[in-house]
Amino acid sequence: MGEGSGRARLVVFMGRNISLLFLLALILIGCAGSPVFMTAKNILNVLRQSSVTGILACGFGLVFLMGGFDLSMGAILSLSSCLVIGVMKSSGFAEGLAIALAAGLAIGAANGVLINITKGDTSETFLITLGISLVCFSISTTYTNGYNLYYDSNGLETVFASIGQSYVWDIPVPVVLFVALLAIFQVVLKTTLLGRRIYLVGGNKKASFLSGIDVAGIKTLVFSLSGLCAGIAGVVMASRTTAAGPRIGEGYEFDACIAVIAGGMKIGAGKGGMVNVLVGTAILGILTNIMNLTGTDSVFQIMIKALILLLMVSLDSAKLAPSGVPAEKA
Amino acid sequence: MCEREGETLSLSRRRMEVEMPTPALRIENLTKSFPGVRALRNVSMDIYPGEVHALVGENGAGKSTLMKILNGNYAKDGGNIFLNGRKVDIGSPKQAMSLGISIIFQELNLENNLSVGENIFLGRLSEVSGSVARLDWRLIHEKARSYIEKVHGNFSSRDLVGGLSIAQKQLVEIAKALSFDANIILMDEPSATLTDNELDTLFSIVSRLRAENRTVIYISHRLEEIFRIADRVTVLRDGEVVAGYLVADVDKNTLIRDMVGRALENAYPPKTNAVGSEYMVLRGLSRRDTSRSVSFSVKSGEILGFAGLVGAGRTEVMRCLFGADYCKSIDISIDGRKRRIRKPEEAIRHGIGFVTENRKEEGLVTEFEVAKNITMASLRKVGRLIFLSFAREKSTVNRYVDMLGIKTPSLTKKVAELSGGNQQKIVLSKWINADAKILILDEPTRGIDVGAKYEVYKIIMRLASEGKCILFVSSDLPELIALSDRIVVMRDGGIAGILQGAEASAEAVMALACG
Numbered sequence: 001m002g003e004g005s006g007r008a009r010l011v012v013f014m015g016r017n018i019s020l021l022f023l024l025a026l027i028l029i030g031c032a033g034s035p036v037f038m039t040a041k042n043i044l045n046v047l048r049q050s051s052v053t054g055i056l057a058c059g060f061g062l063v064f065l066m067g068g069f070d071l072s073m074g075a076i077l078s079l080s081s082c083l084v085i086g087v088m089k090s091s092g093f094a095e096g097l098a099i100a101l102a103a104g105l106a107i108g109a110a111n112g113v114l115i116n117i118t119k120g121d122t123s124e125t126f127l128i129t130l131g132i133s134l135v136c137f138s139i140s141t142t143y144t145n146g147y148n149l150y151y152d153s154n155g156l157e158t159v160f161a162s163i164g165q166s167y168v169w170d171i172p173v174p175v176v177l178f179v180a181l182l183a184i185f186q187v188v189l190k191t192t193l194l195g196r197r198i199y200l201v202g203g204n205k206k207a208s209f210l211s212g213i214d215v216a217g218i219k220t221l222v223f224s225l226s227g228l229c230a231g232i233a234g235v236v237m238a239s240r241t242t243a244a245g246p247r248i249g250e251g252y253e254f255d256a257c258i259a260v261i262a263g264g265m266k267i268g269a270g271k272g273g274m275v276n277v278l279v280g281t282a283i284l285g286i287l288t289n290i291m292n293l294t295g296t297d298s299v300f301q302i303m304i305k306a307l308i309l310l311l312m313v314s315l316d317s318a319k320l321a322p323s324g325v326p327a328e329k330a
Numbered sequence: 331m332c333e334r335e336g337e338t339l340s341l342s343r344r345r346m347e348v349e350m351p352t353p354a355l356r357i358e359n360l361t362k363s364f365p366g367v368r369a370l371r372n373v374s375m376d377i378y379p380g381e382v383h384a385l386v387g388e389n390g391a392g393k394s395t396l397m398k399i400l401n402g403n404y405a406k407d408g409g410n411i412f413l414n415g416r417k418v419d420i421g422s423p424k425q426a427m428s429l430g431i432s433i434i435f436q437e438l439n440l441e442n443n444l445s446v447g448e449n450i451f452l453g454r455l456s457e458v459s460g461s462v463a464r465l466d467w468r469l470i471h472e473k474a475r476s477y478i479e480k481v482h483g484n485f486s487s488r489d490l491v492g493g494l495s496i497a498q499k500q501l502v503e504i505a506k507a508l509s510f511d512a513n514i515i516l517m518d519e520p521s522a523t524l525t526d527n528e529l530d531t532l533f534s535i536v537s538r539l540r541a542e543n544r545t546v547i548y549i550s551h552r553l554e555e556i557f558r559i560a561d562r563v564t565v566l567r568d569g570e571v572v573a574g575y576l577v578a579d580v581d582k583n584t585l586i587r588d589m590v591g592r593a594l595e596n597a598y599p600p601k602t603n604a605v606g607s608e609y610m611v612l613r614g615l616s617r618r619d620t621s622r623s624v625s626f627s628v629k630s631g632e633i634l635g636f637a638g639l640v641g642a643g644r645t646e647v648m649r650c651l652f653g654a655d656y657c658k659s660i661d662i663s664i665d666g667r668k669r670r671i672r673k674p675e676e677a678i679r680h681g682i683g684f685v686t687e688n689r690k691e692e693g694l695v696t697e698f699e700v701a702k703n704i705t706m707a708s709l710r711k712v713g714r715l716i717f718l719s720f721a722r723e724k725s726t727v728n729r730y731v732d733m734l735g736i737k738t739p740s741l742t743k744k745v746a747e748l749s750g751g752n753q754q755k756i757v758l759s760k761w762i763n764a765d766a767k768i769l770i771l772d773e774p775t776r777g778i779d780v781g782a783k784y785e786v787y788k789i790i791m792r793l794a795s796e797g798k799c800i801l802f803v804s805s806d807l808p809e810l811i812a813l814s815d816r817i818v819v820m821r822d823g824g825i826a827g828i829l830q831g832a833e834a835s836a837e838a839v840m841a842l843a844c845g
Contacts, residue, residue: 199702206692207692209654210686
């Protein structure tokens with residue numbers, strides 16, 4: 001790189017860290033625009049509001065770096081929220097929690113197994129997880145008869161209520177869960193043999209298979225983990241809102257997807273990690289917060305999110321095009 | 331041959347005349363840098379109409395950069411390009427085409443799901459049929475047919491390109507170039523995937539292009555071809571033109587010396603391996619797509635060569651043996667014990683390694699670092715319980731970098747940025763580290779340069795000398811004959827014969843291979 005001019009190097013640096021720069025820019029805008037933005041209360045608020053998306057994005061990020069999409073996450077979230085409240089009412093909190101998480105794990109595993117059976121590539125993960133999301137929707141609709149379930153917080157199940165509503169050293173529990181998941185996944189990815197295998201499968205499935213890596217097993221495992229994340233997110237959401245329904249998770253898979261892409265992950269590149277998930281979740285959270293503080297219309301907010309997604313995707317493809325490579329303009 | 335020499339002579343006479351013709355293509359002081367690399371330094375050359383000009387050089391010498399500049403993929407940093415004496419600026423591949431420059435890339439640029447005719451006129455279909463509203467398919471295919479006839483293609487304009495052989499696809503590419511009335515046709519290693527018969531066809535077409543006073547720039551690693559087909563040759567090394575010759579005035583050793591910058595004593599290392607006792611016996615391997623079954627055995631320390639035309643089923647047999655593809659039945663015993671191999675994982679556990687023919691797709695994760703690629707088939711060895719030991723990985727990788735002479739600026743370099751020879755050494759390291767006792771090498775020297783080939787031969791010889799069994803699949807007969815102890819010749823999915831190393835000659839092998 002020695003020969004590149006200062007300006008060219010700056011361009012390369014910005015290209016590589018576009019997500020981080022974007023996040024900084026958002027924070028600056030927030031600070032300039034609203035005096036309450038940088039208060040501790042608002043920051044914790046942003047974190048708490050983003051934590052459900054963040055927990056989903058952890059799982060989505062794993063699938064994404066292995067070269068796939070998981071569009072069933074929102075539907076698994078809904079199902080898990082229905083199960084946790086429904087089963088808790090009839091049997092108790094522990095049973096509800098166990099069944100909600102097990103359902104998430106099992107449906108995630110079903111995603112993985114189906115994708116292995118069809119020998120599906122990236123494009124097929126779209127269709128199969130989409131199909132599974134419909135299955136989830138019909139299960140939760142059947143289970144709830146299509147109604148929303150409510151949990152009246154008469155202090156019966158304090159543990160359940162505390163998942164979404166209490167604090168550990170002033171930090172909301174959902175945020176603690178999100179950060180814990182980030183940390184665990186990051187450690188697994190970066191320091192374990194399993195993590196290396198996930199990266200290798202993301203980098204090149206054929207070469208990994210021919211090098212003796214159990215590609216099908218890794219796929220199933222990663223989709224199971226993603227399902228589990230959706231299950232956890234469902235429990236958190238049910239506890240925070242004390243309500244559940246077959247549609248409450250609708251659209252959340254797209255938020256997770258936008259967060260992962262805004263964080264700078266590339267599909268199937270076998271690169272990036274939970275740092276990208278954190279940055280992406282923060283971008284999405286702060287953006288939403290700024291729009292809420294400025295009273296932006298909620299339909300318009302969806303438009304802005306879509307634009308962020310398109311912007312990130314187009315910036316990425318600009319880097320790939322031979323004539324647009326900033327490094328070569330040196 | 332005699333005819334060819336006559337042509338070369340007449341050309342040299344022409345070149346000696348005082349009045350030189352205007353070069354069809356003149357390149358003057360062309361310079362191109364990428365961050366950290368000077369890909370081309372003051373490259374100048376003249377290429378005349380009606381000549382076949384060979385461009386040789388090791389990987390990384392700058393051949394492809396030069397081609398991509400001529401095709402408008404890259405912008406040049408400095409220098410000038412003249413076509414027929416007129417200075418031109420080539421801004422895009424489309425512009426290159428309208429200037430009459432056409433490039434046939436190694437990985438052919440055809441759409442497999444379209445017909446030959448559609449491919450030839452891709453993007454110009456409405457132009458050809460003269461109406462945007464309705465495409466006149468009869469006219470399109472008729473016009474396509476005239477170009478197919480020009481290249482003597484034995485296929486119809488309505489055939490799907492996906493169903494053609496690689497040689498036929500190349501003809502389609504050439505037909506496409508002719509349809510643009512390209513005067514300068516660049517061919518990037520067109521022979522890499524061709525059999526000998528197909529190569530003859532290619533050469534006769536190149537000769538015809540020359541007879542029509544078109545200019546062909548021919549890039550190849552196989553020097554024999556250059557002597558058969560080219561009029562002049564330019565040698566590139568490290569982005570500079572180091573020599574230019576009339577082909578008639580130069581010999582192979584001189585070219586190799588110019589390419590690698592030193593003389594190469596022998597093309598092949600001496601045979602030092604000692605063949606031991608029978609190690610692996612394979613009986614009745616039968617595949618889904620052929621009724622023939624294959625049986626052979628290999629001894630420890632033996633290099634067992636596999637010859638055959640493209641499509642004879644060598645790669646398919648190796649993939650079955652390795653458990654990468656389904657096979658109907660197979661009976662393998664390794665070191666006296668029967669083994670079942672249903673997937674690569676099991677093959678690796680039983681000491682088999684597989685260097686595939688296309689290392690970028692199946693052998694390497696090219697976007698990853700050197701280290702991650704070397705340890706990918708033996709991750710347990712660099713792990714402690716479930717964790718990676720980075721220290722152990724680093725020392726493992728350092729050992730192979732020293733042992734095999736892998737040239738990389740650092741262990742964190744992306745494999746994609748290394749030369750073909752170094753990439754192949756990384757694939758070999760991967761299998762040596764996985765403790766492979768039986769190594770399948772499928773075209774291990776394809777697409778790597780002369781100097782690196784010799785190093786790969788040395789590694790193969792060294793592994794055999796250590797008692798490893800080598801299954802050596804190669805379409806390069808000289809190297810196969812020089813290294814192998816025995817040669818299995820395959821034809822139509824079955825074994826046509828097995829030759830002892832001593833009795834193997836190129837003629838004997840080809841006689842069996844062609845039937």
